Amino acid sequence: MIDRKKITGILLRNLNWLALTVFFFVIGIISSILFITEEFLLVSELTAGQKELLEEMAREVFEAPPLRGILLIFFNNFLASLSVMFLGIILGIPPLLGLFSNGALLGYLMTALSNEEVPVFVFVVLGILPHGIFELPAFFISAALGLKTGFHLIFPILPKNRRQSIVFIWKEYGALFPLVIWLLLLGAIIEILVTPRLLSLVL
DSSP: OOOHHHHHHHHHHTHHHHHHHHHHHHHHHHHHHHHOSTTOHHHHHHHHHHHHHHHHHHHHHHTSOHHHHHHHHHHHHHHHHHHHHHGGGTTTHHHHHHHHHHHHHHHHHHHHHHHTTOOHHHHIIIIIHHHHHHHHHHHHHHHHHHHHHHHHHHSOOTTSOHHHHHHHHHHHHHHHHHHHHHHHHHHHHHHHHTHHHHHHHHO
16 A cells, blocks of 8 residues: 555655756766767767667567557566665665667667657657656656765765664555556556557557
């Protein structure tokens, strides 16, 4: 059951971390659009790995029955959210890379569509936003607490020690976990049942 009051309090307490996740995600988008060239190998390599994984998953998802497609997308995003949260204990590096690489992937996709003369704005509004308004907040919440975990592993939350600080953050995530699940589930349903139909109207 979702405790709205508790969840709202935790989110407000972590607004700075949430803003930081959005910042790194946007930096990934901008870097990909501006610098997706051989001279910028970091952006290219991160994007290439994400692109191959996305293409393979897309084939599997959209060739499957709708329910299977929803479950595949949900569990993929669920595992990604868990990983950026709990691997944040590695000094916050995995969530940072996850935010940047996912942003870079979106930037790469926008650039590729623009080169093919596909209306990018229409694609983003109809092909990304309908499910992204659910999936992205879930990912940002997980990544924010992953970054917070890495930071407070070095600088504990006073007057707590390092262990108490990490346990406190993971309890915050535990309280937000039902919200993350619902957001990811709604996003997966919309991505399979609604997004393709919206795109078919214009593309």
